[in-house]
Amino acid sequence: xxxxxxxxxxxxxxxxxxxxxxxxxxxxxxxxxxxxxxxxxxxxxxxxxxxxxxxxxxxxxxxxxxxxxxxxxxxxxxxxxxxxxxxxxxxxxxxxxxxxxxxxxxxxxxxxxxxxxxxxxxxxxxxxxxxxxxxxxxxxxxxxxxxxxxxxxxxxxxxxxxxxxxxxxxxxxxxxxxxxxxxxxxxxxxxxxxxxxxxxxxxxxxxxxxxxxxxxxxxxxxxx
Numbered sequence: 702x703x704x705x706x707x708x709x710x711x712x713x714x715x716x717x718x719x720x721x722x723x724x725x726x727x728x729x730x731x732x733x734x735x736x737x738x739x740x741x742x743x744x745x746x747x748x749x750x751x752x753x754x755x756x757x758x759x760x761x762x763x764x765x766x767x768x769x770x771x772x773x774x775x776x777x778x779x780x781x782x783x784x785x786x787x788x789x790x791x792x793x794x795x796x797x798x799x800x801x802x803x804x805x806x807x808x809x810x811x812x813x814x815x816x817x818x819x820x821x822x823x824x825x826x827x828x829x830x831x832x833x834x835x836x837x838x839x840x841x842x843x844x845x846x847x848x849x850x851x852x853x854x855x856x857x858x859x860x861x862x863x864x865x866x867x868x869x870x871x872x873x874x875x876x877x878x879x880x881x882x883x884x885x886x887x888x889x890x891x892x893x894x895x896x897x898x899x900x901x902x903x904x905x906x907x908x909x910x911x912x913x914x915x916x917x918x919x920x921x922x923x924x925x
Contacts, residue, residue, distance in 0.1 A: 716890030792910025
């Protein structure tokens with residue numbers, strides 16, 4: 702592997718490498734009930750992966766800032782209950798190893814807060830293959846704002862023409878597209894292939910394992 706990769710693959714973590722989206726859905730559903738609000742789980746699912754402030758604006762449009770802030774605190778508490786049970790999705794570690802082995806920088810492009818990120822990194826146990834990691838501390842707004850993708854590219858030291866994103870949500874596709882990075886979609890976050898393609902995904906796979914099997918024929922295979 703090159704000491705200074707000139708190409709990079711950016712990975713979302715929640716719903717892409719770790720089976721955590723439905724834990725977030727449950728935590729938000731319970732958080733909304735805790736502040737006296739009722740939001741259908743399917744609507745929460747549609748917003749997972751979005752910046753939390755935007756998620757709260759979308760799902761609690763008439764709520765005060767105090768109510769939204771309290772809901773966010775409840776979400777953090779309820780999600781922490783799930784963290785010990787989180788698991789990796791099929792092929793997650795093997796995919797990171799394969800991408801690094803092909804000489805690409807592996808960047809974890811997430812805006813997860815540090816306490817959640819620490820657990821996800823522990824779960825991945827892939828430090829030897831990871832070049833850099835982003836977090837909520839790097840940006841003021843998460844996806845679909847493109848800031849986290851821009852930071853990831855800066856950390857990789859590559860431009861958009863030499864990078865590919867892998868994510869599970871429309872927000873991953875949209876944020877990557879806004880800076881000119883093609884995005885591969887995986888369906889492990891619960892979003893269907895047609896919708897990911899409709900958002901602009903360059904290719905769609907069931908999961909990381911399926912992408913790994915087709916790696917050379919995927920957009921990662923032609924990255925250079």
